[in-house]
Amino acid sequence: MEQVGQRKIDGLWLTVVGTAVLFFLILPTLIVIPMSFSGASFLEFPPTSFSFRWYETYFTSPEWMSATKTSLIAAVLTVAIATPLGSLCAYGLHCSSPRIRSTAQILVIMPIVVPVILIAVGVFSLYAKLGLNYTLTGIVIAHTALALPFVIVTVMSGLQNYDFDQELAARSLGASRAYALWTITVPQVKFSIQTGAFLAFITSLDEVVISMLVSGGENATITRRMFNSLRDQLDPTIAAISTCLIVVSIAALIGVQLIGRSKNVDN
Amino acid sequence: MSSAAQSLPIEISSLCKAYGPVKALDDVSLNIAAGEFLTLLGPSGSGKTTLLMALAGFMRPDGGSIRFGDREMIATPPHKRGLGMVFQSYALFPFMTVAENVAYPLKIRGVSKSDQKTRAERALDTVQLGGYGDRRINQLSGGQRQRVALARAMVFEPQIILMDEPLSALDKKLREHMQIELKALHQKLDATVVYVTHDQREALTMSDRIAVVNHGRIEQVETPERLYRQPHSFFVADFIGESISLPVKVANDTAQLNGRVLKSDLPIAHGSGGHRLVIRPELLEVTSGAVPETANDLSGRVNDIIYQGDSVLVMVQHDSAGQINVRVPANRAGQTGLPSKGEQIGLALHPEDTIIVPEHVS
Numbered sequence: 001m002e003q004v005g006q007r008k009i010d011g012l013w014l015t016v017v018g019t020a021v022l023f024f025l026i027l028p029t030l031i032v033i034p035m036s037f038s039g040a041s042f043l044e045f046p047p048t049s050f051s052f053r054w055y056e057t058y059f060t061s062p063e064w065m066s067a068t069k070t071s072l073i074a075a076v077l078t079v080a081i082a083t084p085l086g087s088l089c090a091y092g093l094h095c096s097s098p099r100i101r102s103t104a105q106i107l108v109i110m111p112i113v114v115p116v117i118l119i120a121v122g123v124f125s126l127y128a129k130l131g132l133n134y135t136l137t138g139i140v141i142a143h144t145a146l147a148l149p150f151v152i153v154t155v156m157s158g159l160q161n162y163d164f165d166q167e168l169a170a171r172s173l174g175a176s177r178a179y180a181l182w183t184i185t186v187p188q189v190k191f192s193i194q195t196g197a198f199l200a201f202i203t204s205l206d207e208v209v210i211s212m213l214v215s216g217g218e219n220a221t222i223t224r225r226m227f228n229s230l231r232d233q234l235d236p237t238i239a240a241i242s243t244c245l246i247v248v249s250i251a252a253l254i255g256v257q258l259i260g261r262s263k264n265v266d267n
Numbered sequence: 268m269s270s271a272a273q274s275l276p277i278e279i280s281s282l283c284k285a286y287g288p289v290k291a292l293d294d295v296s297l298n299i300a301a302g303e304f305l306t307l308l309g310p311s312g313s314g315k316t317t318l319l320m321a322l323a324g325f326m327r328p329d330g331g332s333i334r335f336g337d338r339e340m341i342a343t344p345p346h347k348r349g350l351g352m353v354f355q356s357y358a359l360f361p362f363m364t365v366a367e368n369v370a371y372p373l374k375i376r377g378v379s380k381s382d383q384k385t386r387a388e389r390a391l392d393t394v395q396l397g398g399y400g401d402r403r404i405n406q407l408s409g410g411q412r413q414r415v416a417l418a419r420a421m422v423f424e425p426q427i428i429l430m431d432e433p434l435s436a437l438d439k440k441l442r443e444h445m446q447i448e449l450k451a452l453h454q455k456l457d458a459t460v461v462y463v464t465h466d467q468r469e470a471l472t473m474s475d476r477i478a479v480v481n482h483g484r485i486e487q488v489e490t491p492e493r494l495y496r497q498p499h500s501f502f503v504a505d506f507i508g509e510s511i512s513l514p515v516k517v518a519n520d521t522a523q524l525n526g527r528v529l530k531s532d533l534p535i536a537h538g539s540g541g542h543r544l545v546i547r548p549e550l551l552e553v554t555s556g557a558v559p560e561t562a563n564d565l566s567g568r569v570n571d572i573i574y575q576g577d578s579v580l581v582m583v584q585h586d587s588a589g590q591i592n593v594r595v596p597a598n599r600a601g602q603t604g605l606p607s608k609g610e611q612i613g614l615a616l617h618p619e620d621t622i623i624v625p626e627h628v629s
Contacts (some may be wrong), residue, residue: 009527171345172323172374172429173419179344187362 029246036239040253054240063225064241068214069220070206074136078143080202083145083197087189088152090182091153094159105156116209120145124213132221134216142202150203151196157193159185191260198256202249249267272391274302275336275426276323282331284317285314291317293483299461304453306470309480310506323429324348335427346349346375351420351428351458355435357412359404365391365415366400367402372423376395381505385565391415393449393452410441417449421456426561430462434469446472454529459592466509471495479503486628494586496620499536499627500507504545512543515623524589529563530620531621535553548594550620554613569606579605583614 031045039049056062089108093101111119122134123142132138162185172181186193206225215221222245226238277299285293291314295522299305305314320326322333333340340348342377346398349370359368378386391397394414404412413433434442434449450473453460464470470477471491478488479502487499498504501512515522515529522529524544535542551565558564567585575599579591593614595605606612 006472160524163356163358165354165356165358168323168345168352169416169419170360170371171325172348172350172352174344174346174349174375174423175371176344179375184360217469 001108028247030207031240033246036236036243037047038236038239039210039234043234043239048056053212057097057235057237058244061237064222064237066218068241069218070136070139070219074139074143074221075201076205077136078147079138079200080195081140082144082147082151082200086148086196086200087155087193089148089154090152090159094156094164108152109149111146116146120210121212123210134150134213134219136219137223139211139215139219141155142210143207144200146204146210151193153201154196155189155192158189162188190216194256194259199250201252205245205249273426274457276301277427277459278332278334278462278471280334280414282321282333284316284321284326285329285333290483292321292331295331295483295485297478297485297488298599299459300475301459302457303473304450304460304462304473306464306474306477307480308357308464308467308470308506309475310465313480314483315463315465315480317483319429319431319461320525321352321419322427322461323352338416349425349427351423351425353413353416353420353428353430353433355432357416357433357436359412359415359419361404363404364400365396365402365407367406368404368415368432369400369419369422371419376423378534387418390418391513392453394418400466409437409625410445413437417452421452424456425458426523427459427461428456430460433462435464435466442469443472449473455489471507479506481506485499498540498545498622498624501543501545501624501626502628504543504622504624508547509549509594510545510547511546511590511592515542517542517623524563529621529623530561530618532618533622535623536625538626538628540626542625545622545624546591546616547620547622548592549578550616551591551593552564552615552617553581553593553595554615556613558615563621565616566612567591567614567622569608569610569612572605572608581612583612585614 009067027198034047035043035045036054037046038051039051039053040047049058052128057207060185093104094109096104123138127133127138130138132141166188167180167185170184175183206223207221208227211221212227215224222236224239226241229235268434277297279295279297279299282292282295283290293627294315294340295314295318301312307318310316317326319629324340324343326526328341331341335348350487360371363371366387370383373383373386387398388397392398392415396411396414396418398418399407399415400412404415407415413436416433418441420430434445437445446469462470471494474491476488476490477494479486479494487494487503489497494503495508496508504510505512513524517523517525517535520535522531522542522544529544537581537611552562558566565583565585567583570582570590571585573580576597578597579595583591583593585591591614
C-alpha cells in the first residue's frame with residue numbers, strides 16, 4: 001500500500017514538473033498569437049483591442065512579401081537538395097565499414113556542433129571571394145550545409161531499424177543496386193526521409209544567424225528582415241509574421257505525422 | 268517448371284579474402300557438381316558465410332576465381348549472376364503481399380503481369396502455400412515465411428540457389444520437418460544448391476556432400492557417411508557427431524594407445540601436432556565375454572549409467588585411457604540387461620570403426 005502511495009506521489013511530481021517544463025517551453029511561443037491580433041500600434045500583452053490590421057500590413061507590404069518569398073524558396077530548395085543528398089550519404093555510411101562510419105559521422109555532425117556564428121563568419125568570408133553574398137544560391141548552399149546533418153541522422157536511424165538483407169535479397173533476385181534501393185529500401189525508410197526533409201525545411205526557414213550576414217537586399221530572408229525590424233521599429237507586424245511561421249511549421253509537422261500514420265496503418 | 272533451366276556446376280579456385288591480418292578465405296578451392304546439394308559446414312567465424320557471399324557477389328575476394336559453368340563470375344555484379352538466394356532473416360519485403368514478394372524477380376525480368384501471376388502461384392504451390400498469395404507477410408508464421416522466401420528464390424528457375432542458414436530461426440521440430448522438405452524440393456528442382464549451416468546434423472541430413480570449413484579453409488569435402496566414418500582431421504571428427512578422443516602415438520602407419528598397437532582398417536591421415544584416436548560412443552560394442560582378438564580392447568569398469576530416452580549412455584573407466592562413453596540403444600539395453608555400476612565389462616572397438624586423425628591438417 002505504502003509503495004503504491006509513494007508511486008502515486010512520484011507520478012504527481014512528474015506530472016507537475018513535466019507540465020511546468022512544457023508551459024515554459026510553449027508559452028513564449030504562444031504569447032505572440034494573441035499579440036498579433038492586437039489593435040494597438042505597439043506590442044502589448046494582453047492585447048486591449050482586436051484587429052487584423054497587422055496581418056494586413058504584412059500581406060500588403062512588398063518588402064515583407066519579397067522576404068517571405070525568398071525564405072520559402074530557399075527552404076524548398078534546401079529540402080530539395082539536402083533530402084536526397086543527406087539520404088544517400090546516410091545510405092553510404094550505413095553500408096561502409098564501422099571505422100569509416102564512425103569517423104565520417106563526426107565530420108557529418110560538425111555543422112550542428114560548431115557554433116553557427118562561426119560558420120556564418122566563415123561562409124561570409126568565403127562567399128565574399130566567390131561573389132555569393134546576397135544571392136539566393138549562397139543562402140541555399142549555406143542552409144543545405146546546416147540541414148544535411150539532420151537528414152543524415154534521421155535517415156541513418158531509420159536504416160538501423162531496417163533489415164538490410166532485404167536489399168541484398170532484391171539484388172540477388174536480379175535487381176540492380178539502384179533499383180533495389182529505390183523499390184525496396186526507400187519505401188521502408190520513407191518516414192525517416194520525410195522527417196529529415198521536414199527538419200531541413202524548418203532549419204532553413206528558422207535560420208537567422210547566417211542569413212544576417214549572407215542574405216540581404218532583394219534576397220533578404222524573412223528572419224533577417226524580422227530581426228532588423230525588431231531593432232528599428234517594434235510593431236505587432238512581427239507578431240503576425242511569427243504566428244504565420246508557427247502555423248506553417250505546425251502544418252508541415254502535422255503533414256509528416258499524417259503521412260507517417262497512414263504508412264503505419266498499412267503495415 | 269520448364270526444362271529451359273539446367274543446373275550449373277560451380278568451380279571455385281584459390282579464393283582469398285583477408286580482413287586485415289585475419290584470413291577469412293585462405294586459398295579455397297572447391298568443385299561443386301551440377302545439381303549437387305553441397306553444404307558449407309563450420310562454426311561461426313569459420314568463413315563459410317564469407318564464401319557464400321563471394322558466390323553471391325556481395326563480397327569481392329582479393330584473388331581467385333569463381334566459375335558458374337564456363338562463365339567467370341568474379342567481377343560480375345550480384346544481380347547478373349542469376350542466383351536464387353535465401354537468407355537467414357528470410358528478407359521478405361514486408362510492404363508487399365506474399366504474391367508480390369514471389370513475383371518480384373519476375374517483374375524485374377520483364378515477365379508479363381499474367382505470367383507473373385501464374386508462375387508465382389505455381390511456385391507457392393510447390394512450397395505448399397497455394398492460396399496464400401494475398402496474405403501479408405506479418406500474417407505468416409516463421410515456417411510459412413521461410414517457404415515464401417524459398418518460392419521467391421526459385422520462381423525464376425535459377426540454375427544455382429544459395430541458402431544462408433535458412434532454417435536456424437525455426438524451432439527444432441519445424442526445422443527437422445523443413446530439412447526433409449527442402450531435400451525433396453531440391454530433387455524436384457533442377458538446381459545446384461549451396462547451403463550454409465553450423466548445424467552438423469542438418470548438414471548430414473540434407474547434403475550430397477559436405478565441405479567442412481575452419482579458419483577460412485576447407486578441411487574436408489565428403490559425402491555425409493564418409494565424412495562421419497572417415498574424418499581426415501581432429502577438427503572434422505570433433506565437429507561432426509559425438510565423440511571422445513585419446514592421444515595416440517603413430518609410427519610407420521601404425522598407432523599405439525598406451526603402448527598397445529591399435530588395429531585399424533582406416534588409413535591414417537598425415538598432419539601436424541600428433542594424432543588422436545576418435546571414439547564414437549555408438550560404435551563401441553559391449554561384449555558379454557572377453558573382447559575378440561580381431562578388435563581393440565577398451566574394457567573397463569562401469570562408472571555411471573545415464574538413461575536418455577532413445578538410448579542409454581554407459582560411462583566406463585578404462586584402466587589407463589580414462590573415461591570412455593558407450594551408447595547402447597534403449598531397446599537393446601532392455602533385452603540384454605544393462606551392466607551395473609562398478610561391474611567390469613568388455614568393450615570392443617572394431618578395426619573398421621577405429622578412427623585415427625591428426626591434430627591438424629598439414
